Amino acid sequence: MWGAAIEYKSGKCNMDSNTKVLESKSHKGIKCIWTGSIYYSFSKYNFKWKFYWDELKSQGVDKLTGHITVFSVNNECTAIKMNVELTENNQEFTKEFGYDCTTYDTFYYEYSLTPHYAPIIEKPSYEKMFAPSDQNDTILIVDGKKLHVNKTFLSYHSEFFRALFSSNFKEGQMDEIPIGDVSFKDFALLLSTFYPKPVFPSDESVEMILKLARRFLVSFAVISAEHHLMNNLKINIEKMLCLADEYGMSTLLEKCIRELNTMEKAKKLKQSETYDQLSAETKLKVYERLVDSS
Known part of the structure; x- marks a missing residue:
């Protein structure tokens, strides 16, 4: 608006x-x-x-x-x-x-x-989103709370859940499956990016979504996060470049490198805390961009 x-x-x-x-x-x-x-x-x-x-x-x-x-x-x-x-x-x-x-x-x-x-986004109710339903056939226990989900749907979107629900794991035979080392809020946030009705990432949530998407092998969440960052105007280029490099978001990486079109921007990147975290391959791309722009 x-x-x-x-x-x-x-x-x-x-x-x-x-x-x-x-x-x-x-x-x-x-x-x-x-x-x-x-x-x-x-x-x-x-x-x-x-x-x-x-x-x-x-x-x-x-x-x-x-x-x-x-x-x-x-x-x-x-x-x-x-x-x-x-x-x-x-x-x-x-x-x-x-x-x-x-x-x-x-x-x-x-x-x-x-x-x-900025659009006013209503925060989703995770309790309602993962409430009991005829379409759900299993329960995940996260942080002491229950999430009612559908095995087939989660398996389609995540290799982690595909393996978890298989007969090769004892969890596949359990009615209630515990998921450890993650808070209910963060886990529900990850699932909400694709299940049951997608909720788009925000500046505040995008980094957590990427972190959990890598752990639980949810490729669609990475795609959703990349789309948000491609159209983002608030997160600085140094941070976006670091995220693109770390989580393999090639389209975002190329966009960030294209925007490094002045020596001033390059110096700012090199002096930032994130520069040392970049891979050697990305540092080389940054160098080649500066050579082309000089």
């Missing part, structure tokens, strides 16, 4: 040889600090917009999308319109462009940003 676009027009600011704050203004819950500089050796202007929107976040907004248009008052530079997407981990926008003028120019900008509200 999204709200009405928030529009703003700045004052007119003169450019000179110094990098400086051109304007700092708040408007309808959005504060923007606009800075600018001139690179004479490259005949380029450089502008940066830093946005703060904590007030909107407190109202449920999780991102802003729209555009910024920068204008030359003297019309010595063509107006430039730029699409932007602002999230919790990406609140800056930078634009650099060439110029032909020989004198300092005066600029102003306009933005139109649409707030996007």
Whole structure:
């Protein structure tokens, strides 16, 4: 869900040889600090917009999308319109462009940003989800609580349960099967990704889902987690790269590597705590990406 676009027009600011704050203004819950500089050796202007929107976040907004248009008052530079997407981990926008003028120019900008509200997700009732039913034929005991499930359905989605319910294991002959070393909440969360009505992962649950999906060999849960992370805007790229590498999510891994398109991003990754956890193969892919981008 999204709200009405928030529009703003700045004052007119003169450019000179110094990098400086051109304007700092708040408007309808959005504060923007606009800075600018001139690179004479490259005949380029450089502008940066830093946005703060904590007030909107407190109202449920999780991102802003729209555009910024920068204008030359003297019309010595063509107006430039730029699409932007602002999230919790990406609140800056930078634009650099060439110029032909020989004198300092005066600029102003306009933005139109649409707030996007995070969906309100109702938490599932695991007690109801795994209550007794004619469709269920066995009971799992987790953390002292009973989950009524269907053997065939679980076996189809998990090699772990396929083996557990087979005649080769004593558990396959039991009416109630204990599952140890996992909390009821976390285990029910894993099962809920595919059974009986799928519940999608969230930023808070995705890492636990991946951990348990590996233990209980639930490939669909990994696919669901990868889909969430592919469309996620809050978890930083370093964390997503680490998860993609650890849990074999190849599509997410390639996306993360493509986004490492500047030396600044590469340095940030190398200085992060997660870098040393990456496999040698992924580190090589990161290096090759930087070579291609240089």
